[in-house]
Amino acid sequence: MTIYDISKKAGVSIATVSRVLNGSTNVKPRTRKKVMDIIEQYGYKPNAFARGLGLNSMKTIGILCADASDLYLAKAIYYIEQKLRENGYHSVLCCTGYDIEAKKESVNLLLSQHVDAIVMIGSNFIMNTPEDNQYIKDAAATVPIMLLNADFDCNNVYCTLCDDYKATQDATEQLINGGAKDILYLYNSNSYSGLKKLAGFQNALLTHDIPLKKQFMQCFKGSHEDIDGVKGFVESLHAKGLKFDAIVTSDDFLAVGSMNFARANHIKVPSELQVIGYNNSILSHCSEPELSSIDNRLEDMCIQLVKTLIGTLTQNEMPQKTIFSGELIKRGSTRI
Amino acid sequence: MTIYDISKKAGVSIATVSRVLNGSTNVKPRTRKKVMDIIEQYGYKPNAFARGLGLNSMKTIGILCADASDLYLAKAIYYIEQKLRENGYHSVLCCTGYDIEAKKESVNLLLSQHVDAIVMIGSNFIMNTPEDNQYIKDAAATVPIMLLNADFDCNNVYCTLCDDYKATQDATEQLINGGAKDILYLYNSNSYSGLKKLAGFQNALLTHDIPLKKQFMQCFKGSHEDIDGVKGFVESLHAKGLKFDAIVTSDDFLAVGSMNFARANHIKVPSELQVIGYNNSILSHCSEPELSSIDNRLEDMCIQLVKTLIGTLTQNEMPQKTIFSGELIKRGSTRI
DNA sequence: GATTTTATTGTAAACGCTTACAACATTTTT
């Protein structure tokens, strides 16, 4: 069933059918109805390829994320997909993993598919070296690139992010002001934002004239699923004699793992050990006590990202950077 | 940059370039190299629309799920996307929500995009009435439909599922054999599998001559995020005077909410109340004690689903139904 | 070396749509 079949049955030209389908130009109401009825009757659906070929756009946005099974990324996908659909766009998803080559390949794939824009979810798309980030610049030469929770200066690259640095600094300072002495910072590899948060943590200590010690900033290298691994990791630090009365983390799963460690070692939370998570995910409602966690306003960010995206695609001038402020949501795992 | 540009620069016809790109037919090695070099040099990427128009396939699989932010569904997306990519396919994602109309619309969208197959993740794609399921049959007339964790008899529809019925029955029987007397079953709306699990629960009771009581089978209507809501829900049952010494659930978040209820009411788990979750998700590692949960082998199912899918697309005869067995993973929330 | 067979390449017709432009019909203006 093609546009020709419909045009024949409706007794009009294919151009008219096309016009009815696209709704743009004027079609006489009676003609429109006639065509619509035929379309309805035969359940005709235009071929998206042919349409894409003609328009060179398929109203499709490519979404990249390292790992859709990560709680946080999954939620972002959900929000963004939903908002895009509300705007008449749909999305092609690629989970790239954390390897740079896979990311580059995925970008190429999306470009060859002529997506109208590419959304990259998570700071792990930004690498340490300019050469490794060249792929973003290259892609930006073709389509707008929207980064969620990552910061990158480049024309046609739009960033929507949360000031993780400040949020972590604030939370840490609250702990310090509340009397915490030895604060352990726990982050996971896999992302730039972990380092940003770390910087915020360090700045909080420096502001209060607390010397930075390397062993108080630990990177957990395992997966975001491996809560037991985190527990073991913290346990090993503890066994080595490291003393801490608070833990600030870059992700809720690290915090939950830390709390499991505490429980197993009969360390009371929050009286003997305070714990702060990040992302304010569902995990923060599962532990006992519930987890204080930094909320970085994911939904707001996603809404904003799509708004900027649609604006850009419709030729409006859009701000290249939108920064939200995170906020510590206090629950039972802290005394502050 | 089109295939014409490349053909001109390489001094061959577009057909030869196309053959090089598709690798199928014979091309003289020297010619191939010459063309490849030009392609490399100019970074040429074929236009996916035109290709799709020609081939009427874009090596794309449509993935539907109600809500990518659901832990379980997100993991499934992840596994499936990954496996598909390994097989040279990519995926278009649509999150449909739980509304039937939205689902139908999404299916149409995917069909108009000429996806090679559609994967539906979750039992919520199966409705209660045959009319409401017609959309699946219609879609199956065009492309193979792969259902994950749902059961539907129809030509060209392939189901990969876990025997939730039996898994729940087994787990419940284990509780009964372990001495549990008043077992509450807690499920969430939104899915057929919840009802299947419920049936398994009921069968376990019947097998042990325990009369079924309506108030011991409760449906939580809130979101999968709303752990506090679950807690309140169980609390209200408790306040109404319902006595239970075990809770079997259809999802880990219900189990975690139940445990939060128990803690708040100083009911000891597992000595006074045993709790069993479903999905064996990350949530089962967050609570204290850790949650016993039924594992329904999601990864295995996803691997199998993609295997069946690829087989079907390559014209191999594939089993229409593959059923895995779930298994109770015992942790601290049960005494069995 | 002529003939047959096989490997390689080119030509041209789809694929199903959009849209500029032309043609025609209708309404408004004079």
Next chain:
DNA sequence: AAAAATGTTGTAAGCGTTTACAATAAAATC
């Protein structure tokens, strides 16, 4: 009522591929 303006529709030329078929080149056979 003719002329001009406007509204509606049709014609045909792309869009960038794939691929059947034809044409040519190379290899094998006689």
